[in-house]
Amino acid sequence: MAARHLYLVRHGAADPFGELTAVGERQSELLADRLARLPVDAVWHSPLPRARRSARIIGARLPGVPVRAADELVDNVPHVPQDPPPAWAGFFDGYDPAEAAAGRRRADALVERFARPAATETHEVLVTHAYPVAWLVRHALDAPPARWLELACGNTALTVIAYHDGAAPALRVYNDMGHLPDDLRWTGFGPGVRP
Known part of the structure; x- marks a missing residue:
């Protein structure tokens, strides 16, 4: 059965202006070495500079x-919950209904294009951002829409879904x-205890 x-992949570590840093470049190189062992057919990337640069390195x-x-x-932002958890309430301040609807349309387009079986066996790398990764994982697990909020991912962390x-x-x-040494892991997360 074809899959x-x-x-x-979330892009490598970036600076406040959205450009890949030296750390992000090294993370992308290490991820590329890992992916080179796979029969990759295509690398797709977000149009934003940090994802585009990571994809080119890969x-x-x-x-x-x-x-x-x-x-x-x-x-x-793929989904704005009606009653966000208290920790997220400030994040959603200012999202009006039109902006929330536009985000949902983009999330639906993401699922429609990539979250489905293909006619032949394919292996595609998607270099994107934390929120689209979380949305695709939430979708794969058939979890309620608000569950994307707590699905965080690190820079160049790898998530694999088969359809x-x-x-x-x-x-x-x-x-x-x-694929990352300890000093390059957990970028893209806030402070906290790491396993």
């Missing part, structure tokens, strides 16, 4: 694999940072 394998280590932009992978005809999506790996 579509999505290798979801693509440079995957000879012959096309690297292309996909607008559906742009960073956005088969006639079966529920299979979450194979989530937020795996095994």
Whole structure:
């Protein structure tokens, strides 16, 4: 049975202006070395600079694999809950109904394009942002829309979802940072105790 394998990746560490840092470049190189062992067919990336640069670094280590932009992978808020958890309430201040509806349309377009089986066996890398990764994981698990809020992922952490005809999506790996040394892990998270 053919499967579509999505290798979801948050871009490397970036500066406040959205540009990849030296740390983010090194994270992307290490992830590329890991992905080079796989039969990757395509690398898709968000149009934002930090994701585009990460994807180009990855693509440079995957000879012959096309690297292309996909607008559906742009960073956005996919769902605004009616009653957000107290810790998130300030985050959603200022989101009006039109902006929330636009975010939902982008999230629906992301799912429609990528979260489905393919006609043939495919292996695609999606270099995107924390929120689209969380949304695709939430979707794969058939969790309520608000569950995306607590699904955080680190910079260049790897998440893998497989899609088969006639079966529920299979979450194979989530937020795996095994390709990164300790000093490059957990970027993109706030302070806290790490396992």
